[in-house]
Amino acid sequence: MIKVEKVCKAFGHLQVLNGIDFAVREGEVVCIIGPSGSGKSTLLRCLNQLESVTSGKVYIENELIEDKVPGEAYSKVNHKKAAEICTKLGMVFQRFNLFPHMTVLENVIISPMTVKKMPKAQAAAIGLKLLQKVGLEDKKDEYPSRLSGGQQQRVAIARALAMQPKIMLFDEPTSALDPELVGEVLSVMKELAAEGMTMIVVTHEMGFAKEVAHRVVFMDKGEILEENTPSEIFANPRHERTKAFLHKVL
């Protein structure tokens, strides 16, 4: 469903991704763990074109959306088509990034209405169902600033789902939350996973990774050092740096 080949990403002289090969199958939940600055978020952002790769290939549902040879500035793929394919990816950010000037429901329905030109009534019907799913239909007319962090993140999940994505990307979705609010967001994510959504989750929640992930990927210094089932990676980490990292966080 997603395939990444030899992806490198540099910001100026700083090499953030160093030849990443990575794939995700349909229905799979993959957690990416690793120390901060290891390139986890950048990898996620390269998937939906918030960052463009320096070199390498990215496929979404067998369609090539990035194809760069080292040293060449331009991707060989059609940008418009790539952007269209990327609408199959939904993304949830660490800091929610809800639109503060819109109510909760407006946040959820703005993209189907703008991008898919869906009539308002239809979008609102879908939006309400999604808000119900994340348990916030009673907050539909509130502005985001009136909600707690956990509620905001649940709205952000509903907003991403409103575009009916095939794959959901989560970029440290609980890192900006007070500890007591983490659970409500994780339970929405667990529900999504149980419904068979393909998910890539960058997280520091090892409990979530253990319980929900089919596969855990450990990244450090722009490389994937190890990937395995959660039971295997947490019980028998093979790489020294994985051991050191897990020792610190567990």
Place this chain on the structure above:
Amino acid sequence: MKLEQIMNAMPALLKGSVLTLELTVISIIFGMILGLFLALGRLSKNKVVNSCCWFYIWLFRGTPLLLQIFFIYFAFPMFFTPPLKLLDFPSALIALSLNSAAYMAEILRAAIQSIDKGQMEAAKALGMSYGQAMKKVIIPQSYRRLIPPVGNEFIMLLKDSALVSSIGMTELLRVTTQIANRTGNAVIYLPCAAMYLILTTIFTVIFEKLEKRYSVYE
């Protein structure tokens, strides 16, 4: 100075105020529209567009408004053969609009840039194009931040519009000067000042109200 003299001058002063108001409101609207394009140009990655917009702002902020008014009214028509006949009202309007566009552009650019980057990213991640994200997400959020500096610019322009009296526009200041010259009584400038104060006060209040209205979500 008799009260009667002031009362007699009032209709003329009011007429002048209406012209001042017309010039200011129309110029600020044109200035805003042109300013938005200039601001987007200054934010553009296209180097040619960006430098053109930079040049425009540099030119109009770097020269006196009075000179711009003279240039457009006297010099600009000379570039045509036969010389263009530009009337005073359109000339004044063009000069004030072009000038305020330069200031508006900087105000708009600052407001747009002050919106958190995550907003554009979220809009893009939801599939919106740059234009859609600007229209639906970024620019609407900049409204509230725009109101104080735009209000400021409006009041500056209202006062600066007095400069077009130099090309014969009978706006508030010009009307007053005419009356003062005719009657030989310069105290008439006092009610003129009062008219300006009334106008600026009305708009200060309007802009404060607008600011409150747009801060509901914060």
